[in-house]
Amino acid sequence: MKRNIKWLLMACVMVLAAPVHAALTIEITGGAGNQIPVAIVPFAAENTQAQSISGIVAADLTRSGLFRMVDTAGVQPQPHDPAEVRYPDWKSRNAEALVIGGMTPRPDGKIDVRFRLMDVVKQSQLAGFSYTIAPAQLRATAHKIADVIYEKLTGDVGVFSTQIAYIVKEGKRFELQVADADGYGAQTVMASQEPILSPAWSPDGEKLAYVSFEKKKPIIYVQALKTGARQALASFKGSNSAPAWSPDGRKLAIVLTRDGRSQLYLINADGGNLQRWSDSAGIDTEPDFSPDGKWIIFTSDRGGSPQIYRMPAVGGAGQRITFEGSYNVSPQFSPDGKSFVFIQRNGVQFHVAVQDFATGQVQVLTDTPQDEAPSYAPNGKMVIYATEINRRGVLAAVSSDGRVKQRLSVQAGDVREPAWGPLLKNQ
Amino acid sequence: MNKLFLSAILLGMLSACASTSDKGQGAASVEDKSLGQKSAGASTQGAQQQGVAMDPLKDPSNILSKRSVYFDYDSYSVKGEYKPMVEAHAQYLKQNSKAKAFVQGNADERGSREYNLALGQKRAESVRKVMNVLGVSDSQIETVSFGEEKPKAEGRDEASWAQNRRADIVYQGE
Numbered sequence: 127m128k129r130n131i132k133w134l135l136m137a138c139v140m141v142l143a144a145p146v147h148a149a150l151t152i153e154i155t156g157g158a159g160n161q162i163p164v165a166i167v168p169f170a171a172e173n174t175q176a177q178s179i180s181g182i183v184a185a186d187l188t189r190s191g192l193f194r195m196v197d198t199a200g201v202q203p204q205p206h207d208p209a210e211v212r213y214p215d216w217k218s219r220n221a222e223a224l225v226i227g228g229m230t231p232r233p234d235g236k237i238d239v240r241f242r243l244m245d246v247v248k249q250s251q252l253a254g255f256s257y258t259i260a261p262a263q264l265r266a267t268a269h270k271i272a273d274v275i276y277e278k279l280t281g282d283v284g285v286f287s288t289q290i291a292y293i294v295k296e297g298k299r300f301e302l303q304v305a306d307a308d309g310y311g312a313q314t315v316m317a318s319q320e321p322i323l324s325p326a327w328s329p330d331g332e333k334l335a336y337v338s339f340e341k342k343k344p345i346i347y348v349q350a351l352k353t354g355a356r357q358a359l360a361s362f363k364g365s366n367s368a369p370a371w372s373p374d375g376r377k378l379a380i381v382l383t384r385d386g387r388s389q390l391y392l393i394n395a396d397g398g399n400l401q402r403w404s405d406s407a408g409i410d411t412e413p414d415f416s417p418d419g420k421w422i423i424f425t426s427d428r429g430g431s432p433q434i435y436r437m438p439a440v441g442g443a444g445q446r447i448t449f450e451g452s453y454n455v456s457p458q459f460s461p462d463g464k465s466f467v468f469i470q471r472n473g474v475q476f477h478v479a480v481q482d483f484a485t486g487q488v489q490v491l492t493d494t495p496q497d498e499a500p501s502y503a504p505n506g507k508m509v510i511y512a513t514e515i516n517r518r519g520v521l522a523a524v525s526s527d528g529r530v531k532q533r534l535s536v537q538a539g540d541v542r543e544p545a546w547g548p549l550l551k552n553q
Numbered sequence: 554m555n556k557l558f559l560s561a562i563l564l565g566m567l568s569a570c571a572s573t574s575d576k577g578q579g580a581a582s583v584e585d586k587s588l589g590q591k592s593a594g595a596s597t598q599g600a601q602q603q604g605v606a607m608d609p610l611k612d613p614s615n616i617l618s619k620r621s622v623y624f625d626y627d628s629y630s631v632k633g634e635y636k637p638m639v640e641a642h643a644q645y646l647k648q649n650s651k652a653k654a655f656v657q658g659n660a661d662e663r664g665s666r667e668y669n670l671a672l673g674q675k676r677a678e679s680v681r682k683v684m685n686v687l688g689v690s691d692s693q694i695e696t697v698s699f700g701e702e703k704p705k706a707e708g709r710d711e712a713s714w715a716q717n718r719r720a721d722i723v724y725q726g727e
């Protein structure tokens with residue numbers, strides 16, 4: 127009997143990293159007003175590979191909403207090296223930038239990939255890189271190329287090489303998954319028959335903190351993505367939830383009810399040195415650190431309705447910072463620390479909104495009615511969030527100016543609780 | 554604990570409740586309280602009478618078989634109509650010192666999951682406080698929240714949401 131129970135528990139909570147077949151598909155539902163026209167010529171010998179590298183680059187750039195792909199068909203011969211480029215061909219197609227490149231399979235099974243980004247107007251090279259990769263790194267390399275193009279043409283860092291974490295609920299099964307920012311390569315990090323909530327990336331992108339109900343109550347776990355090793359970070363009496371990493375990755379802000387109400391606490395990333403952080407007469411929850419680590423913003427109903435407050439990370443009194451409406455929750459700092467994104471209730475609808483710290487000005491970014499859990503891309507240009515379409519939970523993304531909109535969905539089940547991962551070094 | 558003392562504490566608790574609740578918990582709540590005490594007493598007797606034949610916690614004719622407290626939107630105050638039931642469970646816990654109860658708070662699906670988790674916790678805490686005032690020790694009650702994660706009703710209408718704004722009393726081993 128005892129052994130049966132043990133097996134049952136193991137079956138309930140599987141910690142694994144299995145590939146998922148139902149990939150996220152991304153649909154673009156809006157675009158920027160001024161899209162940069164880019165021509166991407168199919169790379170030399172790219173048809174020797176299962177996936178078209180130029181196609182992946184084009185899909186990345188298109189999805190950002192900031193670029194318009196210029197048709198390359200009809201230009202003969204197709205250029206792969208600067209010497210082969212005839213600029214009038216591209217000027218007549220109104221392309222401002224041109225991407226060319228090629229692939230050379232090596233005897234050791236690896237592939238040499240080279241690409242160049244050309245300025246059609248100035249007739250000069252903007253960037254050029256070459257990589258030696260294993261065939262399995264083809265998508266990752268395409269994302270790196272897209273990041274270079276994005277940065278050269280917009281001046282902002284690209285986020286095509288980042289990942290997103292999210293929860294899928296299918297029937298009574300919950301899965302914490304991680305996928306590439308384009309929805310490919312989804313992996314199940316953790317699966318359970320009980321709810322999973324609030325995934326939060328460590329700043330180095332190597333771990334996820336999350337809330338799991340697998341022991342019939344909310345407990346915070348930290349799990350390493352490479353090894354799958356995990357530990358219970360906070361398992362105190364009552365509820366343990368809302369983990370948020372400090373920018374240096376050494377501490378987490380968490381919410382505990384061990385002293386009664388939901389209040390903010392600080393805990394070391396190894397689970398030690400628990401300190402109570404807030405002491406208010408109401409609910410304090412959903413903490414988020416400022417990028418410089420000096421402030422936290424959080425949701426509190428101490429004033430009678432849920433509103434967003436800011437307090438110094440060294441502790442002290444919280445100061446209310448939202449005043450429009452009676453329900454403002456789920457705040458997250460923008461990566462530059464100058465604004466924050468949050469959920470605002472307007473009537474019976476819940477929208478993603480951004481508030482500027484300096485001016486206090488609020489801009490509502492979405493028109494979907496049931497938005498939750500906004501999370502900034504690490505370049506601050508997009509916000510991913512959970513919403514509902516035809517009563518199904520889907521993820522959506524909106525540019526921080528509200529113009530570009532994307533929808534991400536899986537084939538079956540509800541997707542929710544997105545968290546956009548950090549920019550990774552060594553990429 | 555004599556009845557007078559109990560009443561004094563109850564009165565104190567209810568006024569505290571009224572000061573934190575959204576609206577309309579004024580004079581009427583005094584009436585609720587005395588009603589609650591009577592029913593609590595009655596149900597305890599019932600439990601004792603039928604204890605041999607049937608577990609009072611499962612006997613459908615016993616108030617102890619009722620476990621759910623329902624709340625208004627964005628509210629966490631225990632409404633008067635649920636006080637007799639909560640008080641009966643308080644009496645049961647006092648008479649059965651080895652019994653341990655979990656109070657599980659829930660919220661409807663609208664809005665933030667984490668805020669709803671906190672709201673569910675606050676609802677569970679409200680129920681615990683009523684029991685504390687009646688003399689139940691914290692060692693016999695643990696409050697937890699399921700937030701909006703375990704809805705009883707799956708619909709997207711007020712009737713379903715009202716079902717999900719709830720705290721359940723569950724005994725250990727059930």
